[in-house]
Amino acid sequence: MMDAKVRLYVEQPLGQGQAVALTADQAHYLFAVMRLAVGAVVALFNGRDGEWRAEVAEAGKRGGVLVCQAQTRPLLMPPDLWLLFAPIKKARTDFIVEKAVEMGARRILPVQTRHTNSERIRQDRLQAHAVEAAEQCGGTFVPEVAELAALDRLLAGWPADRRILWCDESLMGAAQLLSGGLAGEPRGPWAILIGPEGGFSDQEKARLRAMPQVLAVSLGPRILRADTAAVAALALWQASLGDWRP
């Protein structure tokens, strides 16, 4: 049995014998770009039903049909972890989204802080980027990328039971060093909050400090870029509280 060389995210339900009709874009990708033909095998996932091996049953210029043959991986649902970050330059924002998918965040929330550089994001583009990251990295789940929201407003309605791991360079010395991981912390819903390049404002810091859900941490003695800090914090959280545990 051939191994699928192409992984494709689709919206439709997947299951034994299920036929999946392709959009024109998907047909173009599979048949014109990847040069697959009837009988070829593709790996499909939809973020809900795991990964399925599917065979090309019809291939056309503007569409086609795949038929699911067997589940090749179960759904790997990431832990209940959100990543909040202030958007930075386009390439690095894309990078943060890609890394959040690989590292297993369940939701990605771009936040606007006092010192955030971007006033807007292209949510659809970032969501497509998350899909692509999952396709390329063997993921079976695609985190939702939320619309840009003001940090103030998010914090005003913050759930009482969701802890926040607040990573801020300016906390160096003042906060707990994240040494030995987070082993003593409670499991359950969490969010990681990565600061903007200009740092948080005094008002934002005061607000965060006053929230009982917040754990302020410093990521070592060097200044990290936001994208580096995101991966580092995700790694420490996953190793201590997430699905990197045995």
Next chain:
Amino acid sequence: MMDAKVRLYVEQPLGQGQAVALTADQAHYLFAVMRLAVGAVVALFNGRDGEWRAEVAEAGKRGGVLVCQAQTRPLLMPPDLWLLFAPIKKARTDFIVEKAVEMGARRILPVQTRHTNSERIRQDRLQAHAVEAAEQCGGTFVPEVAELAALDRLLAGWPADRRILWCDESLMGAAQLLSGGLAGEPRGPWAILIGPEGGFSDQEKARLRAMPQVLAVSLGPRILRADTAAVAALALWQASLGDWRP
């Protein structure tokens, strides 16, 4: 007293009253690109003497002189940690070098494995990239980027006292999950080894398994790109054994 907005890496010794002559490239950057003039303040570091505030004493088209006024930061020497990785696409190799600098690796060693895609690297370009990463991220130390070396040969002469944290996707399940960090492991010299995109060959795996210095670990249940794995492993090592500890 003005805060320096420009950070510059230089080769010369730095110390109280020390004059630093600029190369033509440095002069072009400071005076033509950054538009600094006599009296302006620059932050200098050389990887050995910490960071110094220096004033522009002479500014010319092809040179200039800075004079060190005061040390603004001591040298922050990273722990004795090497990062070994198999070069991948140019942008991601650059990225690994940048992240290794931010995360505090002391040496960066590109290695050629059986399944490494690149046959060669531009060591000088990667070293310049490491300098730039240190300039931008407030570092006072610049790790050496070694020439590309065959992994086989490196392992043949591997020091008995330097442990290797071997991160390999194919180890999933077979190796220790890196949960709760590396708290039980000995301190001292270490290296992190990140596999190539094609994975290690059976021969390489057998060799690594047979070395008493090697600790094989899996970085969670998702497949990580080499650049993600590098940052994640560096974070876990620094938090457990490195200078992220209090």
